[in-house]
Amino acid sequence: MRRGFLVPGLVLLGCGWAASGQGMTGHMVAHMIAVAVAAPLLALAVQESRYDPARRWPRLANPMIAALIEAVIVWGWHVPALRRLADHAPLWLVVEQASFLVAGLLLWSAVLAPRHRAAGVVALLVTSMHMTLLGALIGLAPRPLYSHHGAAALEDQQIAGVVMLLIGGIAYLCGGLAMLGRLLHSPTEARA
Secondary structure, eight states: OOHHHHHHHHHHHHHHHHHTTSHHHHHHHHHHIIIIIIHHHHHHHHTTSTTOHHHHOTTTOOHHHHHHHHHHHHHHTTSHHHHHHHHHOHHHHHHHHHHHHHHHHHHHHHHHSGGGHHHHHHHHHHHHHHHHHHHHHHHHOSSOSOGGGOTTHHHHHHHHHHHIIIIIHHHHHHHHHHHHHHHHTOHHHHHO
C-alpha cells in the first residue's frame, strides 16, 4: 500500500465530509471529492495490493461496467427524493457518501489496471461527459430542483452545478487524457 496516496486521499475525504453540511454546494463538494479526487488517490494507494478492487473483483472492475455503476449511483443520488432523504437522515447521508466513494474507487481501480488502459480511457472520457451534463442540468435548471435547501435554493443549486461540472468534468477528462498519453507512449501495451 502506498501511503503517499493513502494519506492525502483520507484527508480529502475528511475535508469533503466537513463540507457536506454547507448546503447544496457543500454537499456537491463532498460528492466530487469522494468520487473524483479522493477515489483516484485511494485507487493508486491500493493498486496491485490485496485491497485493489481490480484484483479482488476482476469481472466487476471492468472500466465500462464500473463507469456504468458510477453513473447510476451519481445520477440516482441526484433524484430530488433521494437527495432530500440524504439531507434529512444522517444514516442515508453516510450511505450516499459511501456509495460515491465505492463507485469511484471501483472505476479508478478498473481504469488504472494495466490490462484495461484503452478501455479505461474511454470509460473516463464517457464519465467526464455525463458528469459535465449532470452538472450543467443542475446548474442551469430554471427552478430549484432541491427546494428543501431553503430560500436561496436556486442560487445554491447553480453553484453546486458549476462545482460538479468543473470538478467532475475536469478530473475525469484529465484522467482520461493522462491514460491516453500513457497508452500512446507504450506501443507494445497498446497492441496487447
